[in-house]
Amino acid sequence: MKKIAIIGGGQGGFHLAFGLLDRGCDVTLYTDRTPDQLLGGRIPSTAFLFNQTLDMERRLGLNFWEDVAPVGExxxxxxxxxxxxxxxxxxxxxxxxxxQAIDQRTKFARWTQEFERRGGRLILQTVSLEELDSIAAECDLTLVASGKGAINALFARDASRSVHATPxxxxxxxxxxxxxxxxxxxxxxxxxxxxxxxxxxxxxxxxxxxxxxxxxxxxxxxxxxxxxxxxxxxxxxxxxxxxxxxxxxxxxxxxxxxxxxxxxxxxxxxxxxxxxxAFTPTVRHPVGHLPSGRVVMGVGDAVCLNDPIAGQGANNASRMAEHLIDAIVTNGTSPYTAQWMQETFDAFWDASASYTTAFTNALLEPPGEAIMHVLGAGANHRAVADDFVACFETPRNFWPWIADLPAARRFVEARGGSDAA
Ligand SMILES: Cc1cc2nc3c(=O)[nH]c(=O)nc-3n(C[C@H](O)[C@H](O)[C@H](O)COP(=O)(O)OP(=O)(O)OC[C@H]3O[C@@H](n4cnc5c(N)ncnc54)[C@H](O)[C@@H]3O)c2cc1C
Missing domain, CATH: 3.30.9.40 (D-Amino Acid Oxidase; Chain A, domain 2)
Incomplete structure (x- = not known):
């Protein structure tokens, strides 16, 4: 049985923890707050999840608020x-x-209890870098899903994928x-x-x-x-x-x-x-090298932190968790090397996170000609507006038209809009 440690009981960490338990792994989750501390603490976020992410939570049996939470239509x-x-x-x-958007205090408190109920091992601890090394020594794979936690310093900023130097x-x-x-x-x-x-x-x-x-x-x-x-x-x-x-x-x-x-x-x-x-959106290298020479892998905000303007961070953390669960299972009995971590992250970056990051960064800037064309048409043509907002669930669907005026014109025309919109 694969022995996996996860640091951080948040969107990405819990998603991994429940998904890997389902796949028969021996999972230990280290997190720094009890359910009571979560419920009585400050809100960490106001994350809204699109249907694709809610579907992932449904498949994991984590949709406890489905019938009581209002739906964003x-x-x-x-x-x-x-x-x-x-x-x-x-x-x-x-x-x-x-x-739907469920308060993360509500959600993570319930999921903490549910994780133990399903047989996961929960350890309440703020993991330090030194402790991370001993945890990694005991496991086949250690995943760090610590959000904006200080332990992220382990993952070096990737200057080629990060565009912001300040918030x-x-x-x-x-x-x-x-x-x-x-x-x-x-x-x-x-x-x-x-x-x-x-x-x-x-x-x-x-x-x-x-x-x-x-x-x-x-x-x-x-x-x-x-x-x-x-x-x-x-x-x-x-x-x-x-x-x-x-x-x-x-x-x-x-x-x-x-x-x-x-x-x-x-x-x-x-x-x-x-x-x-305020925080500085940052993409980090996914492999963390510990003093012993062991390696751990970053997940979610720990390595791909975007501004909340596009409502993508928690959705991205779950998409990455799904990608990782499949990759972990597919790796069979082979070791989880630094090369495996890098390749697994790069595949996710190419297929998904690069678009999420580029779309989020685009929203932080004044809209370009192509996106203005679609927005202008969307103001008058409901089909254009509907298909524009549908792309939020899968940001790669904003391409190619988001940055290419002829493609934006085709996007509009295919939905019955026109230049005169
Ligand atoms: C104001 C705001 C609005 C947002 N709106 C949206 C939105 O609409 N849609 C969306 O998808 N995203 C949104 N986000 C982003 C979203 O909340 C995050 O991207 C998402 O929660 C990231 O998941 P994660 O698992 O990477 O980290 P988190 O959910 O932050 O979880 C990290 C966990 O690790 C724990 N931890 C940290 N360090 C340690 C340690 N050393 N040891 C043990 N535990 C540790 C933390 O306490 C926390 O529980 C928003 C964020 C903000 C701030």
């Missing part, structure tokens, strides 16, 4: 001037690619409840329950997603992505959730005035339902 997007004036509105349905956005997020923001149609201009996006040129973006948390049930997440130094970059001085909420209301009033009244009676779902901060 499509995207309602406004592109705006810094004054808040709308330049273009896009409405696209996700149809069979709809998704492109300052982030602020909240979970809010209130009668006007939950339910099927909070925005009357969308005939579906939307992921609500606002892109404010030169200033930043903010998103609101249908959400589920243990502390309040159905609610909505609000994520603000402020360009550093911009007029939206106001959250950094806030010291608690109520200050964050007040700033959030001001920002929405200033940049998306018609959305502002929805938050009139909104409240935090719980005192810990907020976060703020």
């Amino acid at each position: 499509g995207m309602l997007v406004d592109f705006r001037e810094p004054s808040g004036k709308t330049l273009l509105t896009l409405k696209g349905r996700l149809f069979d690619k709809s998704g 492109p956005r300052n982030l602020a997020a909240l979970l809010l409840k209130g009668p006007q923001i939950v339910g099927d149609r909070p925005w009357s201009k969308a005939d579906f329950r939307p992921l609500r996006f606002n892109f404010i040129f030169g200033v930043g973006e903010f998103f609101s997603l249908p959400f589920f948390t243990h502390s309040a049930g159905e609610c909505r997440s609000f994520l603000f992505e402020a360009r550093p130094g911009s007029a939206m970059d106001r959250f950094q001085a806030a010291t608690d959730g109520n200050e964050m909420l007040k700033i959030a209301k001001d920002v929405i009033r200033d940049f998306a005035p018609e959305d502002a009244s929805l938050l009139d009676d909104a409240q935090l779902t719980d005192p810990n339902a907020w976060l703020k901060g």
Whole structure:
């Protein structure tokens, strides 16, 4: 039986842990928080998962919130001037690619208990580099899925795949409840329950997603992505959730005035339902070399950390976990060498993560001619908008048209749109 250690009980680590248990491996998961600490702690993220990722969780029997969590049925997007004036509105349905967002505190707390119930070995420990070496000595393979944890320093930055030297956005997020923001149609201009996006040129973006948390049930997440130094970059001085909420209301009033009244009676779902901060998106080399000469492999954010603007990080961590589970099983009784780790990661990078990263980085910049052509057509042709938002689930489907105007024209024409759109 293959003996596998996983460091980090997050989206990627749990996905690997349950998937490898299912494949008959002996799995030990090291993680640094108990279920009670998770449930009573601050939100780490506001991750929304597309249907493809939810399907992976369904196959693993991890979809405990399927019937209680609201479904994100499509995207309602406004592109705006810094004054808040709308330049273009896009409405696209996700149809069979709809998704859900479950509070990671809720999810990881339940999954921690479920992992032990299914026979996995759970060790509550913040693993240090020294401890990692002794863990690796006992295992056939050690996978480091530590998110943004400090242990990532083990994996060197890959300068050829990383484009950012500083954080492109300052982030602020909240979970809010209130009668006007939950339910099927909070925005009357969308005939579906939307992921609500606002892109404010030169200033930043903010998103609101249908959400589920243990502390309040159905609610909505609000994520603000402020360009550093911009007029939206106001959250950094806030010291608690109520200050964050007040700033959030001001920002929405200033940049998306018609959305502002929805938050009139909104409240935090719980005192810990907020976060703020910034990080530098970084792609790292997947092989970590330990002092003993042993090697470990990075997974998820530990080696492929993107800005949340495109809603891809958790989806990417799960896609990578699926890729790895297959590769681990296919490797049979052969050893998991540095070469195997590099080749396994490179195959995933070429097939998936390179597109995820490029798409995410593209959204952080002003849209180019090709994407503007599709967005402009999508504002008037529902089929174009629907197929545009469908690509979020599999970012490689944005290619080739995202960066090529003739291909963008063909994408539009094939869906009944036109240049005059
Ligand atoms: C505001 C915000 C919004 C987001 N929105 C989206 C979205 O809409 N869609 C999406 O797909 N993604 C989104 N993301 C990204 C997503 O949350 C992450 O990409 C995803 O959780 C990464 O999974 P992971 O397993 O790599 O890391 P994580 O889920 O962060 O898990 C890492 C785990 O490892 C533990 N750990 C760290 N170091 C150690 C150690 N030394 N020893 C033991 N345990 C350790 C941590 O405590 C944590 O539990 C968002 C992120 C943020 C910040």
